[in-house]
Amino acid sequence: MTTRPHARSGQTTAPEAQPNLQQRSYEIQRYGQQHFVPLGLSEEAVRQNVSLLNQLLADSITIYNLYKKHHWQVTGPTFYQLHLLLDKHAEEILKTVDLIAERVQTLGGVTTGMPFDVAEMTRIERPPKGEEDIPAMLSRTANAHTSIIKTLRDAIETTSQNKDYGTNDLLVSDVLRVHELQLWFISQHLVDTPLLYSDDNKSR
Numbered sequence: 698m699t700t701r702p703h704a705r706s707g708q709t710t711a712p713e714a715q716p717n718l719q720q721r722s723y724e725i726q727r728y729g730q731q732h733f734v735p736l737g738l739s740e741e742a743v744r745q746n747v748s749l750l751n752q753l754l755a756d757s758i759t760i761y762n763l764y765k766k767h768h769w770q771v772t773g774p775t776f777y778q779l780h781l782l783l784d785k786h787a788e789e790i791l792k793t794v795d796l797i798a799e800r801v802q803t804l805g806g807v808t809t810g811m812p813f814d815v816a817e818m819t820r821i822e823r824p825p826k827g828e829e830d831i832p833a834m835l836s837r838t839a840n841a842h843t844s845i846i847k848t849l850r851d852a853i854e855t856t857s858q859n860k861d862y863g864t865n866d867l868l869v870s871d872v873l874r875v876h877e878l879q880l881w882f883i884s885q886h887l888v889d890t891p892l893l894y895s896d897d898n899k900s901r
C-alpha cells in the first residue's frame with residue numbers, strides 16, 4: 698500500500714477530503730433576466746409571464762405562511778376543526794408554490810425564492826405578529842385569497858393572449874381552482890348562523 702504524504706506528515710486527512718464551505722459565486726443569471734428556452738414563445742411573452750408568475754409566487758408563499766400562522770395561533774371552541782382545516786389549506790397552497798416556481802424556471806426565468814424578497818414583493822397585507830381572533834383571522838385569509846385571485850385572472854388573460862398555454866393551463870387548473878375552493882371554505886365560516894336554535898324557534 699502506498700503511503701500518502703499527508704499520512705507521513707501526521708495529518709489525519711488529505712486536504713482534498715476537507716469540504717470547502719466558504720465558497721460564493723457571482724450570479725450566473727440575475728433576477729429579472731431570462732435565458733432562452735426553445736418553447737416557441739417570444740422573448741417579450743416570456744418576460745411578461747415570468748414577472749406575473751413571480752408576483753403570484755411571492756403572494757402564494759405569503760398566504761402559505763399566513764395559513765401556518767393561523768394554524769398555530771387559532772384559539773377557541775372550534776380550535777381543532779380550524780387547526781386541521783388551516784393546515785390542509787396550507788399544504789394545498791404549498792403544492793401550488795412549487796408548481797409556479799418550477800414554471801418560472803421552465804420558461805427560463807429566475808424564481809423569487811427567499812422570504813427577504815417575498816416580503817418586498819407581496820401585495821398581501823402584513824398581519825400583526827400577535828394573535829387575532831378567529832373572525833379577523835378568517836376574513837384576513839379570505840382577503841388574501843381575493844387578492845391572489847385578481848392577480849391570477851390578469852395572469853390568465855395575459856398568458857392566453859401571448860399563447861403561453863402551458864402557463865395558462867397551470868394557472869387555471871392547478872392554482873385558480875384551489876384558491877376559489879379555499880375561499881369558499883373560509884368564507885362560509887364567516888356566516889353568522891345560529892348554532893343550536895334557529896331564529897324562528899327563538900321567536901316563538
Ligand SMILES: [Fe+2]
Binds near residue numbers: 768
Ligand atoms: Fe402543525
